[in-house]
Structure formats: structure tokens, C-alpha cells
Amino acid sequence: MDVDAEPENAQKIPKPHDVLWLHDGNVVLATDSLLFKVHNSVLSMQSSVFKDMFELPTIDGAQASTSGAGMAPELYEGLPLVKLVGDKGEDVAHLLRAVYERQYYSIDDDETPLEIIIALLLLSTKYDFKHIRRDVIAHVSKFYPMSLHEYDEFKEPETMFGEHAIESHFKLLKALHAADVDALLPPAYLACVEYVSDALYERASFLGLECFRNLVKGRFDLTYDLNDLMATVSGDLLDQAGVYKCQKEQKIRIHGLNGHVDVPDFRQVEGSAVVENCLDGLCAECKERVVELINEGRKQIWDKVPSYFVFKDDWDTFQAKLKSIISTKRGV
Numbered sequence: 001m002d003v004d005a006e007p008e009n010a011q012k013i014p015k016p017h018d019v020l021w022l023h024d025g026n027v028v029l030a031t032d033s034l035l036f037k038v039h040n041s042v043l044s045m046q047s048s049v050f051k052d053m054f055e056l057p058t059i060d061g062a063q064a065s066t067s068g069a070g071m072a073p074e075l076y077e078g079l080p081l082v083k084l085v086g087d088k089g090e091d092v093a094h095l096l097r098a099v100y101e102r103q104y105y106s107i108d109d110d111e112t113p114l115e116i117i118i119a120l121l122l123l124s125t126k127y128d129f130k131h132i133r134r135d136v137i138a139h140v141s142k143f144y145p146m147s148l149h150e151y152d153e154f155k156e157p158e159t160m161f162g163e164h165a166i167e168s169h170f171k172l173l174k175a176l177h178a179a180d181v182d183a184l185l186p187p188a189y190l191a192c193v194e195y196v197s198d199a200l201y202e203r204a205s206f207l208g209l210e211c212f213r214n215l216v217k218g219r220f221d222l223t224y225d226l227n228d229l230m231a232t233v234s235g236d237l238l239d240q241a242g243v244y245k246c247q248k249e250q251k252i253r254i255h256g257l258n259g260h261v262d263v264p265d266f267r268q269v270e271g272s273a274v275v276e277n278c279l280d281g282l283c284a285e286c287k288e289r290v291v292e293l294i295n296e297g298r299k300q301i302w303d304k305v306p307s308y309f310v311f312k313d314d315w316d317t318f319q320a321k322l323k324s325i326i327s328t329k330r331g332v
Ligand SMILES: [Zn+2]
Pocket: 243, 246, 247, 282, 283, 284, 285, 286, 287
């Protein structure tokens, strides 16, 4: 006999939230597990979806009963009850605490648990809490380089929002996708393909078909093009750089290129690293030209990153989209 088993219906009766049961609240929000007594004026100020909902005549019980128009709303202890279908109680709690408590979420706090970041992102999108959504997107964007220069400057942290970076990247990709944050999708996909393919396949069902398919395609196409670039190092590229005019062919030694192929990682094909690791017998000027040519090829491949993940727009468009979200003005 399982003595720990709870009565079957125990968890199905939602309970008032410890903090968000405000004594002078005038509306009750309900999820499967939690109830929140809050203020419709406060929600309306920040969310167009709640604003529209509260402006419906049916939400005002008194009005509905006297005019006889519309349906009387469901009540909880005499207050209008709004059921939030499909939202988890804990997620709604994160959202409402961010709404009410100034210190609950800060864009500067990189230790914010990922669970909070994702709940805020998804629910601020669903209910159009514009300013919370802007802050979370701006916060998350710090971890996603949008240009090759930013990429080269960026040092991937071991942990992001309290979880291993690999877990955070996959969970954020899924959330950014679900919350239609197109602007950050190319760098989010890129961050995920850089992990070994096992990591990707293990998360296939978590990611869902569309994300997973884009990742597999992107990983394949990017690896193919980067390999192609490395292949030119042992061929045309050295010729193009004029190294054979400068040195006798037998003096130049190419070695260890294997270590720079078959990884969908731009760091592995950075010109100076490749020249340092793989080419002997070049003079300083030749080295410089080879580095430059490799990096030109690398930049061209970087420019194609959005297209690897089936986007039609270029990086400039994604940067502009991000800028327009982040620069959302104060006020309603
Ligand atoms: Zn030379």
C-alpha cells in the first residue's frame, strides 16, 4: 500500500497564493493549482489583454445583472473570477510577482532562475505585458551575439540563469520560439548546434518537430560550409594568397586541419588559429594574407547563418527587430 498517496482530488482544488492574495484586490485569477486576488486596474495598466478583458461588460457583475445584458461572471467570494486556462500556477505567480514587486525581477540579475525567465517570457507574450516582455528579451539577448564581432568578443559562461549553459540554451530556444521572439532565433539556434550532436538528438522530443528539424538542417549546412572553407586552405586559398610565389611549395607544410573540420563552430575556423595550428613555412606577410582570406570566407558563412535555420531575412533585419523590441518606450 502506498501510504504517501494523496487523495485523488487534493491537488485539483486551487489554493490562494501566499503572497498574491491582496486584501483589497478586486479580481481573482485562477489556475489549476493557485488563486490570486489582485487588482484589475494594475493588470490593465501593464497588459492590453487584461485591459480588454476587464473592459468587457460581462466582467462587471452589478452592471450585468441590472442591465440584463451579457452573462453574469463567475464569482469567488463575491469577486469576479477569471480562469487562466492552460497556465501553470507557479508561472502565473512569477508573472504577478514581477508585476507587483519591484525587486522580484531585475534585468541585471543573471542569477535569476531560468524557470522565472521562461515563465515571464511566455506569459508576458501571451497576455501582452509589454514592458516585462521587453526587459526579459533585452536580458536574454546579452547571451546571444548578433554579429561576428560580438560573437568573437563573447565568452560563453558555464552557467546561464542558474543552469548549465547547454540546458539553458535548449530551453531558451524552445521558449523564444514559442514566444515568437524571431529576433533572437538565429543566434539561439546557433548556440544549440555548437553542442555535440548527441545533445541535440537527446532533446528532439523536448524541442518539438519544427525546432528540431531546423537545428538538424542548420547543423548540417553550417558544418558543410565550414568544412568547405577549411578545404580551400589546403588548395586554392594558399595560391590566392600568393604563398607559392613567396616560398617554394615543398617548404610549406599543412598539418592538423582535421582538428578544424566537422564542428559547426566558428571559433574553430578563425584565421589566426588555423594558421597557427596548421601552417608552417610561411613568412609574416603571407601569414597575414592567409588569415585575412580565411576570415573573409568565415564572414561570408556567418552572413548565411539565418538562412541555415530557414530564415529569409539577414542579420541586419534581426538586429533591427531586436532593437525595436528593446527600445519600447515608457508608458502604456
Ligand atoms: Zn611570404
